[in-house]
Amino acid sequence: MATLRETAEKYGPLSEAEAEWLALLTADWQIIADLSFADLVMWRKVEDGFVAVAQCRPSTGPTVHQDDVVGTMAAAGRVAHLQRALDEGGITASREPRWDETYAVREDALPIVMDGKPVGVLTREVSQAVSRSSSRLELNYKGAADDLLHMITRGEFPRQMSVTGSRRGAPRVGDGVLRLDAAGHVTYASPNALSCFHRLGVTGSLMNRSLPRVTSELVTDKGHIDETLAMVVMGRAPWRADVEANGATLSLRAIPVTEYGERIGAVLLCRDVSELRRRERELITKDATIREIHHRVKNNLQTVAALLRLQSRRVQAPEAKEALAEAMRRVSTIALVHETLSGTLDELVNFDDLAGRSMRMAAEVASPGVQVKLLREGDFGLIPAQYASSLALVMTELVTNAVEHGFEGREHGIITVTAERTDESRLRVVIADDGKGLSAEPSGLGSQIVRTLVENELGGEIVWRRTETGSAVDVHVQVGE
Incomplete structure (x- = not known):
């Protein structure tokens, strides 16, 4: 269009x-x-x-x-x-x-x-x-028009600073209209507008009454008054404001009427948004609860990781130490995802930042004696939260495997991670290293975990292959509906 x-x-x-x-x-x-x-x-x-x-x-x-x-x-x-x-x-x-x-x-x-x-x-x-x-309503509507x-x-409308966006609860003409004079007195109030103010607690007619004074008398909690409310009810500025009283909430929008730059009155639109604001508050509360749950899960997982670290210090057998270290790394990766989710209201995760942090952590933990250079090409983009943990674990396991097995006996190495969105719901990731290359497809616990996550949780496929400079893993996964 x-x-x-x-x-x-x-x-x-x-x-x-x-x-x-x-x-x-x-x-x-x-x-x-x-x-x-x-x-x-x-x-x-x-x-x-x-x-x-x-x-x-x-x-x-x-x-x-x-x-x-x-x-x-x-x-x-x-x-x-x-x-x-x-x-x-x-x-x-x-x-x-x-x-x-x-x-x-x-x-x-x-x-x-x-x-x-x-x-x-x-x-x-x-x-x-x-x-x-x-009717009287039609005459006043047409007069305002x-x-x-x-x-x-005269080039005085529209106003550059006017609020014309589609914010939820924006008042419309059918919701209620008031006409004000230059001093903020009501010269006309439509039946719907009068009903709106009655819900706030106004009694009687609004005609010839000062709207700023009426509004000020209604609001009992002066500490939570919208700072723009006074300008709106006076009709001085083309802004929007909410007023709450007696359990009701009105959304107000002022349109100042000017004549050669001098304000001569205003048109005020109003709408009862009590139910809408109540639902918004419920959503905010739910969002805050979800973030708090993610935060607590992250804290609990970090506690589990710390306990595994303490346990590994008491274990003498190398295989047991390695198993505990791998478990600690996987728990830490999941904790990292929940930490990311605890800081956002969205159900989408910026996976580029999360992938960078999890892969750096995996490379450092896997082999402290090897200097690994991580290179990134392409973007993961936004990933739905339901896929984030599985994908982060896959990335961590593959980077760890490349460091532990590809760079064995070396002091440094390079891992290149290439991400490409083949469409909105499909992602292709290639993790390549310049190590000694694969002699056979991995069959350890880490590779089994990766294959299970890719095929069962992410609806994709994974292929290990040898390259001229080392080895690479191709991962195709589903990251959307």
Whole structure:
């Protein structure tokens, strides 16, 4: 799907600043469409007239355009109206409704201004198929929309610092709308907005009351007030804030209304997000619990490794010492994975860092008298936590095997680890050394552990082979669904 900039640039060059301005407008114009109960269409002027480059349908009323109009040229009868909006520089109403199939459409056009220069035309199109008298809510919604549209003609909307992201719980027009004057007094509150504040503990009407004072009286825990809340309820800044009281949580978003740079009021959107915030807190608690479990498992495994180390010091038989050392190394590798998981909320592990640490530890423990140079090529990428322990053990065993058997009788050696993602779910790893090479496929406990993990836990295959400079192991494993 083409971006707004890609679509717009098909019909002429667009500067970086203009593209950003238009993208910022389309990121926030759903509010205007909903307040207007109307479709919005963005037009660019071209040699043959005007072409539509973006559109927005209302969620509060019927749409005019059943089909997308992006990429279509304005009809010849509409060109003069669009050009008049550019020439006059304000909101221009069509002299007569136009007919689309069986119903009439009333259309307003206005220039999209940035830094005093028009960069496009915006049309607000309302179907006349449904005839009804405007309610108080509709009159206030349309009045708020007109305020924002006038700001577009002066280059005062959208706001560069406005919060337009899709953060969970973002309030929408249907959730509740308030209009404020310059002093923060409520000049209108929609029924849904009034219901939201009643849940916070407000009694009676909000009309003509100071919203900052009302909010301040509701919040009893002054130590946990959102620092931006005062600016939002005054309508001074285009920010978002949450307010909590009486077990309810409201998400508020302010859109200051300005006239030639002077703030004359604000439109405030509100939404009851009590249940959403409660679930988020539960998830945070669960995440913290999971991290704590990983941390405790890591500590317990490190204790087991320390006990194995103490036990190995008391054992005289070389085979027993070696067996305890191998067990200690494997436990330490699993502990390293849990240490990594305890520091993240994600179920994905950055395996490049984990692999580097586990392989260095394996090389140092396997043969302290050999100086091993570890080389890395390619990236492992992000590995799901369910595969991390098995893959880390495989890497540790293979590096250990290369050090112990490939470099026997030598003072130094090189191990090269090459990682390659063959697709999103498959990983190929090659561990090569410049040692004496393989005489036969390994059959010890370590190789048995590796084969079992690769084939049974990681759904892959493993092949040992001799090379011109030593030996190599090819591992193909599944690291995703």
